[in-house]
Amino acid sequence: MASTSLAVMGMAAVTPVFAAAEPGFSAPAWKGKRVRLLHFTDTHAQLETHPEYLPGASPEIQSMGGYARLKTAIEREKASCEGPCFLLDGGDDFQGSGPATWSEGEVVLDPLNALNPDVFVPGNWEPAYGPERFKRLMARLNCPVVCYNFHDTTSGSRLFAPSVTLERGGVKVAFVGITDISASTRHPPAEFRGMDTTRMEGLREFVKELRARERPDLVVAVTHTGISLSRQIARETPEFDVILSGHTHERTARPILEGKVMIVEPGCFASFLGSLDVYIGDNGVAHHEFRLIPILEERYEEDQHVKALVDKSLAPYRDRMTKRIAVTETLLMRYDVLETTADDFITEAIRSAAKADIGFSNGFRFGPPVPPKTMTEGDLWNFLPMDARMKTGWITGKELRAYLENELELVFSKDPWKLSGGWGPRASGMDVTFRALAERGHRLVSVRVDGREIEDERRYAIAGCVRGGEPVDVICRHSGTHDAHELPLTVHEAIKDYLRAVPIIAPQRSGREKALDLPPVLFSQDAVFSPGGIASAPTTPAGLPPG
Template structure:
């Protein structure tokens, strides 16, 4: 049983305290129901495509945790999967996009999402919701993209700040296979703070308290048989939200890129998430009798190259849309002998490279890279401009400053709470920030808030609270002048002319990082024809003393840790009312 792949620790902290369970037999809750008077429909679900139009290198894991490396995904393979599912299910299939679709690649950034419109319209979606990155090109562009796609986008909690009117319709009713299905859309209410504020200027985001009246309206006024909630708040928040709501049968979750091979059962509802980057499609088959769900089956399909050929029509459209950008996309800036990925909560090879590049370009004590989740892996071989824009689809100016050691200590405790909090409402943003490899961080994720850090060193020396240190990171537009990344109160801050992209390109081109290619398995410069030194990226700078850096441990281990931690800190066995925030 594969259960959950991804951040896991956030969700499972809640699972352990709330008694939420996973479906035992991987797929179905059949209880000997007769087929008499049963109507059926199916849902095909993708989320967090992040503008990955084409097949790309991907990582999957077997039940024994063995890593499998291959090419997968792409909109052309999603279409093949949709068509196969529809052929196998004559009762009808509802195709759903869970958001964060128009952001995450170079061509999408260069065209403000335009490159996605034709391929998406050819895929035949029935409904979509906006994600937290839907505002990346501004409110006006969000409205334009909404109007350009040939399927409805729904979201109950986005309003025009001036008129007070909803930017999207909140719900949608569809009839599939004789089943009346009500859908509710809900996106991240933290968008104005998670994303730079200027991106969502002119929009207002409300919280989950208005969902229950909409669900009740679908049940009572529209007389739907099944209610499907589509949210973009992350699996760790989707689970407790589902527990607070009445009348939800299915909750399609997005944002955290989790691979839920097994559905999460919350009362009468199933909560699922379908990975990211178009590498997986989730399918749920639903049986209904007398207006009630009597059976469900869930499967998460891996869109592997050898199992799902590309649909030729979609491939042609994608090729046409990308043709003006190919030269720029294919420009080589470096080379890697290892997989560069971003699939771990605490650290990743991709971000160690970025943080080290920031440190060297800015000539500071510590470089930081944000804990982004987007970007598929980069396989061994050339590193291109397309790869760089996948890693960093927003090119930020570098910003430097001076901090006391205590500020670093406070910063990491805050980051731990954002990612490992026992309170689902305090979980915030992406994964842990990634420091340059000369900063070593050791912590206990099961400790109480403010008490998790165990040791913090820079270049092997313990960080001294009263000592000055220099740091650098990408400068987020709209943040206070005295803030670098989420380190507050920085002194002597300065915005450099170099950007995060400049830093990575310069880092890959420096011959002093060269090592012996037969020993080192790290990125190397295309121009210098040398391999970066083994020490450049190989050591993990962030280590959890409880689990090490392997966040793909067994489910039960996480549950036991969280239960013990909650007993240790005498935390109440309940979650806050997320519908009131």
């Protein structure tokens, strides 16, 4: 039995959502074992309370998150738990803000350790500062780091233990870590030098042996793979009891069931905490209750110890973070699978600086929304946490079509193992119309550049960013760009030049990327091919995007 992902909608985002009790089940009278699993993931270095989007709430933009408030929520959940409680971190914590980049993740370390997670699984962005720095940061965490599929390419050995079994209050739980399978092939090569995340062979056999050897009451996968792939892992490895998913920043208001495996994902940016109560009987899981807990400023005060650690970490960067760079008159947000207002103005700046026909953005799904207000340096770094030199070159119309077809396959493939990223092509100067449900290589309906349908043999100048370790002819994953060369400015410099010329911006969605068989606004990649089809697709944010 499978149920579709349910995005947070309206006031459901404000009121915790409980699973309905099974007939005849009385939780207070339960005599067997019970355990509470608390889960957060993809905080992307958002250490402080920030604006967040709650569709249907009034107002829709509310102040949420921050490590100090998250700590308060965690402690409340632990105090109210009638059995043992475990806190799991699904990764992507050390990258996503200016201070994180400027300190190579250092600002996150002490506040994160103060949250006291029991297990940490590295996300795809943890190696953003290179493999040596990544390994040093992981070694300084005060909890076990586990990952089944993080290997050293030279020795073939795992960088971390694939699992850890913890026993507390008479309940034994085995945790298996899995990170983004495509991270080492999709990220800039310099970030993953000597490391490989693609090896998933033997997972089911491993879990079977783990069950036989450790005899745990519960086997939990903490996956930084995204909802769609987490669901596929559940189908292929039904020996898991629970999958705590991350990476695609989805907000599940109730568990998704694949057979008997429960799958949940608690959003991103420390804006939510997932709380899953599992009741264990003689034959395994007897019942479960899940709550998606919004970390609202009005509901959770700041833990003073964690607040002090955050303040200390960010103190050297306060002036730079708060420096005004522009004013936006419209909401800047990046939660849509397709076009976003944030990428609309970013790609306009890239195209303008490079004098190109098409300006591309690598997309991403961070950072938090920026309401109409003064726009700061910190906001820019939240959207683009890794600055890089710009690059330009040209491709033919035929090559552009092939590139776009491949990009759409990464987002809408019917095979979850082929999915990557979670967002469609984002560009300025180009309008794309397609069918998401069509077969690979046959999705494009129309591609227009400067208002005209592209021609196969015509040359089109494109621009994007340099990614460390890539060949010079690769621009935004397009290999074979002709006459490719670097420009003497970075993406951030291009944006600041653009904002000096246009200090008041008001980007609005204009239909640059349009799917004929999807809702006009789509916040969940998983919903496209979920049981029930497009009718089941959420039309409100599921939190979003890999990173």
